[in-house]
Amino acid sequence: MAKKLLGWTLLVVGLVAIVLGLLDSWQVFKGYKKAPEIFKTQATAGGVKINTDIPGVNTDLLQKQLQDSINQQMGGILPAGSIAEILNLLSWSIFIFILFSASAKIAGIGVNLLKENKPS
Numbered sequence: 001m002a003k004k005l006l007g008w009t010l011l012v013v014g015l016v017a018i019v020l021g022l023l024d025s026w027q028v029f030k031g032y033k034k035a036p037e038i039f040k041t042q043a044t045a046g047g048v049k050i051n052t053d054i055p056g057v058n059t060d061l062l063q064k065q066l067q068d069s070i071n072q073q074m075g076g077i078l079p080a081g082s083i084a085e086i087l088n089l090l091s092w093s094i095f096i097f098i099l100f101s102a103s104a105k106i107a108g109i110g111v112n113l114l115k116e117n118k119p120s
Contacts, residue, residue, distance in 0.1 A: 007113030014107025021099045028092060039087040 027033040 003113050004117045007110045007117065010110030010113065011107050012110075014103045014105075014110060017103035017106070018100055021096050021103065025092075025096050028089075035085075035088045035092040037084075037088055038091050039084040041081045041084045 024033070028035045
């Protein structure tokens, strides 16, 4: 009787974990919820520096225009934060895969315990 109760408990726990993982993944990938932020983007200060010894030229304005131009071109190629977002989604997918595998194994153990108790 104890094996049967343990079998049902493990089966239910495994299935509940799978269903909750599926629901959470659905919310993350549909955009209702953000994936856990494991990787974060950090703004980098600096960039390209120009020679400040040019007489008669406003180097601060030129520096700002150059930096804006570079940021605009890089933004067209790869939006800011997209690498971190991709890595966060990838890490979330790996976590959910591990959760599903463990939950399936737990449910499988429960099924095996239930099979052992069946009268032949």
